Amino acid sequence: MEIVKHRSMDPFFILLLILLTAPSLPLADLDSERAALLALRSSVAGRTLFWNATNQTPCNWAGVQCQDHHVVELHLPGVALSGQIPTGIFSNLTHLRTLSLRFNALTGSLPSDLASCVNLRNLYLQRNLLSGQIPLFLFNLPDLVRLNMGFNNFSGPISTSFNNFTRLKTLYLENNRLSGSIPELTRLTLDQFNVSNNVLNGSVPVKLQTFPQDSFLGNSLCGPPLSLCPGTDTNDSSPFTTDGGNTSKKKNNLSGGAIAGIVIGSVVFLLLLVFLFIFLCRKKSSKTTSAVDVAAVKHSxxxxxxxxxxxxxxxxxxxxxxxxxxxxxxxxxxxxxxxxxxxxxxxxxxxxxxxxxxxxxxxxxxxxxxxxxxxxxxxxxxxxxxxxxxxxxxxxxxxxxxxxxxxxxxxxxxxxxxxxxxxxxxxxxxxxxxxxxxxxxxxxxxxxxxxxxxxxxxxxxxxxxxxxxxxxxxxxxxxxxxxxxxxxxxxxxxxxxxxxxxxxxxxxxxxxxxxxxxxxxxxxxxxxxxxxxxxxxxxxxxxxxxxxxxxxxxxxxxxxxxxxxxxxxxxxxxxxxxxxxxxxxxxxxxxxxxxxxxxxxxxxxxxxxxxxxxxxxxxxxxxxxxxxxxxxxxxxxxxxxxxxxxxxxxxxxxxxxx
The missing domain is CATH 1.10.510.10 (Transferase(Phosphotransferase) domain 1)
Structure with missing residues (x-):
């Protein structure tokens, strides 16, 4: 009888257990996020991270914003963060939508658990000392809208996996050490783009040619909006090139007399220019004036x-x-x-x-x-x-x-x-x-x-x-x-x-x-x-x-x-x-x-x-x-x-x- 009675109470105890523990679940999550932030502070220091460790909630800390008992934004720009970000921090900050670590002195590569932040929309990493190739796990964040990795030491190629960012509007990769060619980013609809001052080569993809020259300078790139690529012939329709490889032959068809005539004509033309210049100088020097022309002064x-x-x-x-x-x-x-x-x-x-x-x-x-x-x-x-x-x-x-x-x-x-x-x-x-x-x-x-x-x-x-x-x-x-x-x-x-x-x-x-x-x-x-x-x-x-x-x-x-x-x-x-x-x-x-x-x-x-x-x-x-x-x-x-x-x-x- 006792056993039956005990079993009949099981649903009640289960419900009571759920009701008692449910309110603590978000707080437990916030505790893990708080611990992750403190671990970040101890790893990369920072002169302005005066977070009160005794405070049970990190939502009141400078640079931290919360929503629904979760940390959703972390803004730490220019606070003298240094060293390498260890792995194991961002796996506890999975609700992040904005991460700003710009204008610091962070080094090394990005931690792999950053891929856990699947809700990330804005990632600002510019002006640090981050290095290595752009990690592949980064492309597992398809909801990114703003990505700024400029002014770092990233190297290697620009991956075609950037096409995974179908919502991306801003892509800044300038002032790094990226090499190779720029891939065709056909799936992106970018509003802002910059890859200047890298080691890139090849031609600018057609879809990116609408951006200004400043977005591509400091590389070995060619094509619009830059200068034309070597070998590009803008006169393909010219009658001088219609016979395939005979262009050079036609250039050599000039006779010696024609060449001599061109040289003599050029010399005569230069002599006429010299005489005209001397004449104008003498005419100008013969004029005298007793006052300075104010308009001339303004022009000078x-x-x-x-x-x-x-x-x-x-x-x-x-x-x-x-x-x-x-x-x-x-x-x-x-x-x-x-x-x-x-x-x-x-x-x-x-x-x-x-x-x-x-x-x-x-x-x-x-x-x-x-x-x-x-x-x-x-x-x-x-x-x-x-x-x-x-x-x-x-x-x-x-x-x-x-x-x-x-x-x-x-x-x-x-x-x-x-x-x-x-x-x-x-x-x-x-x-x-x-x-x-x-x-x-x-x-x-x-x-x-x-x-x-x-x-x-x-x-x-x-x-x-x-x-x-x-x-x-x-x-x-x-x-x-x-x-x-x-x-x-x-x-x-x-x-x-x-x-x-x-x-x-x-x-x-x-x-x-x-x-x-x-x-x-x-x-x-x-x-x-x-x-x-x-x-x-x-x-x-x-x-x-x-x-x-x-x-x-x-x-x-x-x-x-x-x-x-x-x-x-x-x-x-x-x-x-x-x-x-x-x-x-x-x-x-x-x-x-x-x-x-x-x-x-x-x-x-x-x-x-x-x-x-x-x-x-x-x-x-x-x-x-x-x-x-x-x-x-x-x-x-x-x-x-x-x-x-x-x-x-x-x-x-x-x-x-x-």
Missing amino acids: ESDVPRDKSIPDMENGNGYASSTAAAAAAVVAVNKVEANGNGNTAGGAKKLIFFGNAPRAFDLEDLLRASAEVLGKGTFGTAYKAVLESGPVVAVKRLKDVTINEKEFREKIEAVGAVDHQSLVPLRAYYFSRDEKLLVYDYMSMGSLSALLHGNKGAGRTPLNWEMRSSIALGAAQGIEFLHSQGPNVSHGNIKSSNILLTKSYEAKVSDFGLAQLVGPSSTPNRVAGYRAPEVTDPRKVSQKADVYSFGVLLLELLTGKAPTHALLNEEGVDLPRWVQSVVREEWTSEVFDLELLRYQNVEEEMVQLLQLAVDCAAQYPDKRPSMSDVVRSIEELRRSSLKDEQDQIQHDNNDIEL
Whole structure:
């Protein structure tokens, strides 16, 4: 009887057992995933993987995202991971959909258990030191949409098994050591593709010929979009090649007399060219003139050779290197004015200074100064002028001024009257019919744009969090002061090349008030990355539009990316949209400049400044804060950052005492 009774209770006990254990099954899975993440951390280190091992759930760890009690995304970009990833970690992370390990120092080959992550959609491995052939097990992940393995040491051929990735949209394999030919990837429908700087040879497959040349450069490839492959005859339909192999025979049918005639004709033609050249030179040298043609000077300025390693100011890189031709151009322009060509009925023109400061130099001193080109900006070309008496000034030569002299003087005198520690002061100006010059204090450290996007080598000055937040605050204070001058007063051209820096890296805003002096055609499309969507006329920029431009500037400061780049990332969108998409779809640290990722004690402040930048760059003007609100927010987060730093120092000192 007992046995029967016991058996009759079996279903009840089984059901009870299921009910009691079912809730713990997801937690058990999460425990295994947590253990796998901790094993990954212990294997490859990482200066920013400060995961709290006592926390039972990894879903609150930085870079980890969960869904339905499983880790589905792991974002660890630029966190100094090093060494080889061991096998046995990803077999416990089988629900991963996104894995980002880019910008680290991982070595060796990929672990074979990565094939267990069958749900993987996005795999970002670029800029590591991974090596070996592209493993075959990788092709067991047919749902991949984005695959970036660029800037590693992968070798061997590109397998035809890439055709397994029927959903793949992005394939980046550039800057590796891949060899052989590119296979026919007929089953793929790619939006983005790059295999440049490998050891590939052969012809570009027909289906990939729609991608630009940059996708294939640095190899031994041929065919569209590159040059034609050797042996390809573009004149197959020509009557000279219709008789099979007799082409060479036809070429040899020329008689000796015909050849001699061709040679004699060529010599006569060359002699005629020489005589014509001598005649033109003598005619030109016989002409004399008592004055320099301003138009010719402007033409020579446009032909100044530039150091291509340092882009011009409009591209955001501030002060460029000097050239003798450019120096001669500006001196020649000044001589035009000094010789009287720029005079009007009022007599000889001169520099007009602002304020009551002593006149340390005059126009004569300026034209005798040695000059070098700083760069070409939205409103004209800027020069560095070193005066014989010692001072160094920056001279901006305006272009496309559309207003008359009276209106120009009224507007420029209003600019000269503005005085604030975060603004580059306008010291003097010069006006004539043909030339308009502005004289500013010279900022020796150049522009923020040059510091962010210029030298990337060993001599680069890294911008830490303290410097960047200080620059952001200084620029914001300068713009806030401009806005305080009246509801209709705005800057109109806020961008990183107009944020100049002193020797102590204090930010000063330049080029304010100049948008009112020139025509709308003077603002090129290249500054559209900073321009608010509602702005149609660059001369009519509201204060809210200034806030938008400043928001883009903040994003540039935080990400290290210039908004004027054609492609900022794999999605190829503008800077505000790119940041918003990454924050929405991935972990926020993906957007930060690598130089900022080492400062983990200020992560919260960095995220706060990023959120402020996104608010400033809101699509609709009424959603944007005022510059006063922006200044207060930056001041608060800088105070918070300073307090955290002091607390950390005190904590370290206490540890030392103990």
